[in-house]
Amino acid sequence: MNKLSENLLDKFSMDFLRNQVLKNAYGNDDTVIAGLDPRVLIAWYLFFGVVPWFVQDLPFLLGCFLLVMVTTLLARVAGLVLFLFAVGVFSQTGYLFLATLLFGGDASAVAPLLVLTLKVATISLASVTVFSGLDPDRLSNGLMWYGCPERLSFSISYAYRMLPMLMEEFQNVLLSYRLRGNPPAHDTLLGKVRYLIYQVRIVVESFYPLMLNTAKRSRTTVEALELRGYRYAAADKAVKKIRLSALKVTWNDLLFLALSALWTALAALCAALL
Amino acid sequence: MNAVEIDSLTYTYPGASQPTLNGISLRIEQGDFLAVVGNNGCGKSTLCKVLNGLIPHFITGQFEGAVRVEGQDTLESDVGALARKVGYVYQDFENQIVRPTVLDDASYACLNYALPDYRERGREALRQCGLEGREEEYVWQLSGGQTHLLALAGAVSLRPDVLILDEPIAQLDPMHADRIYEVLRALNEEQGKTIIVIEHHTEYIADYCKHVLLMKDGQVQWLLPTREALQRVEELEACNIFPPQVTQAAHRLRAMGVLPAGAPLPTTVEEGKRAFAALKLHPQGAAPAAERAGETAVSLKQVSLSYRSVKGEPRTIFDGLDLDIRRGERVALIGSNGAGKSTLMKLMVGLLKPKSGTVSLFGANIGEKRAEDLSRQISLVYQNPEEMFIKDSVRADIAYAMQVRGVPDWETRTDALLERFRLTGLQDRDGRLLSGGQMRRGSLAIGVALEPGILLLDEPTANLDIATRREILGVLEDMQDLIQTAVIATHDMQLVCQWAQRIIVLCGGKVVADGSRDEIFARPELAGQVGIRPPEIFTMARALNPDARCYTIDAFTRCFGEA
Numbered sequence: 094m095n096k097l098s099e100n101l102l103d104k105f106s107m108d109f110l111r112n113q114v115l116k117n118a119y120g121n122d123d124t125v126i127a128g129l130d131p132r133v134l135i136a137w138y139l140f141f142g143v144v145p146w147f148v149q150d151l152p153f154l155l156g157c158f159l160l161v162m163v164t165t166l167l168a169r170v171a172g173l174v175l176f177l178f179a180v181g182v183f184s185q186t187g188y189l190f191l192a193t194l195l196f197g198g199d200a201s202a203v204a205p206l207l208v209l210t211l212k213v214a215t216i217s218l219a220s221v222t223v224f225s226g227l228d229p230d231r232l233s234n235g236l237m238w239y240g241c242p243e244r245l246s247f248s249i250s251y252a253y254r255m256l257p258m259l260m261e262e263f264q265n266v267l268l269s270y271r272l273r274g275n276p277p278a279h280d281t282l283l284g285k286v287r288y289l290i291y292q293v294r295i296v297v298e299s300f301y302p303l304m305l306n307t308a309k310r311s312r313t314t315v316e317a318l319e320l321r322g323y324r325y326a327a328a329d330k331a332v333k334k335i336r337l338s339a340l341k342v343t344w345n346d347l348l349f350l351a352l353s354a355l356w357t358a359l360a361a362l363c364a365a366l367l
Numbered sequence: 368m369n370a371v372e373i374d375s376l377t378y379t380y381p382g383a384s385q386p387t388l389n390g391i392s393l394r395i396e397q398g399d400f401l402a403v404v405g406n407n408g409c410g411k412s413t414l415c416k417v418l419n420g421l422i423p424h425f426i427t428g429q430f431e432g433a434v435r436v437e438g439q440d441t442l443e444s445d446v447g448a449l450a451r452k453v454g455y456v457y458q459d460f461e462n463q464i465v466r467p468t469v470l471d472d473a474s475y476a477c478l479n480y481a482l483p484d485y486r487e488r489g490r491e492a493l494r495q496c497g498l499e500g501r502e503e504e505y506v507w508q509l510s511g512g513q514t515h516l517l518a519l520a521g522a523v524s525l526r527p528d529v530l531i532l533d534e535p536i537a538q539l540d541p542m543h544a545d546r547i548y549e550v551l552r553a554l555n556e557e558q559g560k561t562i563i564v565i566e567h568h569t570e571y572i573a574d575y576c577k578h579v580l581l582m583k584d585g586q587v588q589w590l591l592p593t594r595e596a597l598q599r600v601e602e603l604e605a606c607n608i609f610p611p612q613v614t615q616a617a618h619r620l621r622a623m624g625v626l627p628a629g630a631p632l633p634t635t636v637e638e639g640k641r642a643f644a645a646l647k648l649h650p651q652g653a654a655p656a657a658e659r660a661g662e663t664a665v666s667l668k669q670v671s672l673s674y675r676s677v678k679g680e681p682r683t684i685f686d687g688l689d690l691d692i693r694r695g696e697r698v699a700l701i702g703s704n705g706a707g708k709s710t711l712m713k714l715m716v717g718l719l720k721p722k723s724g725t726v727s728l729f730g731a732n733i734g735e736k737r738a739e740d741l742s743r744q745i746s747l748v749y750q751n752p753e754e755m756f757i758k759d760s761v762r763a764d765i766a767y768a769m770q771v772r773g774v775p776d777w778e779t780r781t782d783a784l785l786e787r788f789r790l791t792g793l794q795d796r797d798g799r800l801l802s803g804g805q806m807r808r809g810s811l812a813i814g815v816a817l818e819p820g821i822l823l824l825d826e827p828t829a830n831l832d833i834a835t836r837r838e839i840l841g842v843l844e845d846m847q848d849l850i851q852t853a854v855i856a857t858h859d860m861q862l863v864c865q866w867a868q869r870i871i872v873l874c875g876g877k878v879v880a881d882g883s884r885d886e887i888f889a890r891p892e893l894a895g896q897v898g899i900r901p902p903e904i905f906t907m908a909r910a911l912n913p914d915a916r917c918y919t920i921d922a923f924t925r926c927f928g929e930a
Binding site for chain 1 (some may be wrong): 471799
């Protein structure tokens with residue numbers, strides 16, 4: 094047991110997190126989903142992110158859910174994201190289910206809960222498909238086409254560029270604490286609690302050096318951005334045009350839309366017949 | 368025509384009481400390859416930022432005088448227009464890369480200035496900088512040297528006439544450093560670009576630069592052709608610039624009367640062969656072989672380790688590595704960037720766990736030791752001192768480990784450490800805001816606070832100028848009574864030769880050589896294989912006499928100094 098918990102902790106290290114973030118952003122750029130035009134995908138997402146809220150019909154929701162499950166599989170989303178998704182969705186409804194039973198409900202409460210679960214799951218998976226199936230750059234280009242400000246799209250791709258560096262730095266600061274700190278012994282239950290509190294405190298305290306180090310680094314980045322014309326691009330319409338000219342709708346996009354539409358229509362038909 | 372013309376420039380940073388640049392007048396010819404040298408804080412970087420218009424357009428302050436780049440007055444221009452004339456590569460170049468993929472970053476500036484052929488320009492710049500074929504790679508897949516080339520490509524893509532590089536090779540191993548300079552030479556000779564480097568590696572200045580500009584206290588001392596400039600040994604040394612070892616040796620021999628009084632000093636090994644041709648080797652007794660007694664301090668048995676990669680198979684760093692380090696040894700760990708030096712050190716302090724195999728400390732497996740016991744036996748000083756500062760003052764940082772362990776009289780011990788590392792006057796400052804050398808001393812003090820028997824140092828002299836490097840070397844010598852066993856990972860071969868008793872050469876996660884400096888540097892094939900290079904003075908002595916073993920200038924003058 095001890096070995097297992099240590100093993101889990103070991104797996105869930107900063108290194109692992111960093112790897113998963115990178116994998117999520119860039120590790121799947123050769124999938125079918127990643128090859129689609131971001132504008133098409135965002136439009137697709139608007140449908141599957143909004144419509145399920147307003148539909149109560151079980152077969153239709155089930156159909157949508159199956160579809161987004163397939164697209165999520167196609168996007169080869171990183172394990173951590175799927176894990177968080179599962180925990181998020183099922184803890185939410187599982188908790189509701191328990192609450193229902195506790196306050197005198199019975200098994201008949203399952204059906205409405207299932208509808209809610211399907212709604213949340215469909216919308217979440219649709220988001221997961223779009224936001225982690227596309228690499229941040231294509232995503233921000235798509236958003237820009239729909240009129241989002243240049244600064245937002247730059248921020249998205251820059252954040253992804255910075256994240257691995259930040260996490261590595263954070264990891265090193267944490268390691269500094271681990272090398273020099275003196276964690277409480279954790280062989281008793283009380284010790285374990287104290288150890289946990291200690292760990293949380295260290296993580297919080299690590300943010301202070303992390304922020305200062307990042308501030309120090311960003312002095313160069315700010316100057317470099319100025320030299321590399323970031324401010325000029327924001328004011329220049331021609332830049333936006335050049336950047337967006339790379340976007341192209343292909344047969345794959347149309348096929349993807351057609352298949353989605355066909356499947357959704359089929360689900361709606363089933364819902365109407367049943 | 369002149370690429371740069373500066374007339375009586377005086378500049379004061381906002382809020383500063385003294386001008387950083389004081390009455391500078393200067394002409395830099397088009398097509399020059401110029402090295403700017405000078406003390407820390409003499410205004411080298413400030414001068415370069417004046418050229419690309421960051422000063423006064425982005426960083427304000429008091430600006431007097433005129434600066435013209437390619438005939439364009441920087442006051443009447445803006446940063447954008449100047450950026451296409453002057454490319455700039457920072458010392459901390461990795462912070463200047465803002466895009467995730469290589470081609471994207473190389474063409475980013477061109478896109479921002481709305482040049483329709485931005486991709487083509489990016490590709491061309493990558494080709495010129497030797498990164499062809501890596502267009503689609505992600506920036507974090509690149510090694511340190513490649514990242515630097517990418518930063519350079521990002522600047523080259525705008526096709527500027529002037530390129531400025533701030534300490535381009537400070538973090539690189541000799542092989543990567545050579546590559547950077549070969550690329551710069553090609554840009555200079557084939558494209559006719561004017562190159563300005565801030566550099567304190569005078570060996571590279573002698574090999575590549577055409578002119579040298581010496582700055583002192585915000586003023587230009589002189590601008591001379593390289594050979595002439597490097598002859599001025601006293602003037603340079605007064606500014607903490609150390610001429611190539613060959614030149615220093617010749618200078619000493621001339622003072623001793625071994626070389627004729629008026630003879631010009633050689634600046635490269637080739638010139639040295641002629642200048643020293645008449646000298647005879649007087650073999651000195653070989654240095655006593657370091658005794659390899661002592662118990663085993665650190666032992667790695669069949670250690671394997673791999674990193675997760677974003678795509679595909681995990682990247683294997685070590686596969687069945689065996690290594691023993693004995694008590695009392697002074698070990699240098701060398702090898703090119705990415706050979707696994709830092710990883711090996713992290714394994715030794717237990718920050719990384721091997722996938723298989725064991726790491727043990729004085730015979731006990733470190734996996735079974737408590738972190739508290741471990742940190743009293745072994746300590747690691749990071750390459751990046753900033754990451755060791757976790758408190759808001761140097762004093763608190765040095766005290767931290769002793770304080771949380773309740774070491775008796777930790778306060779007096781902190782005082783003693785501050786005194787020893789000459790940080791008493793700075794004890795209340797935040798470590799991050801100190802100068803490079805002070806930060807390094809601070810991180811060393813933190814590393815030895817618990818008096819570990821074994822100290823691991825990752826690149827203790829990286830990013831430091833030569834004078835500060837000497838200072839750190841002095842500190843290392845001085846720490847001998849505190850530390851029994853020390854391991855240093857470094858590219859700095861002068862440090863290796865002066866300090867280490869045992870040299871371990873890592874290459875691709877394997878120990879390819881292990882022995883004394885005589886054993887390592889006598890094998891020229893190693894240098895080609897792993898990108899290490901003996902100090903220039905050693906190469907010089909060997910060129911004169913294959914039996915010579917001179918690792919320092921002192922040794923060289925002793926061996927060749929008698930008439």
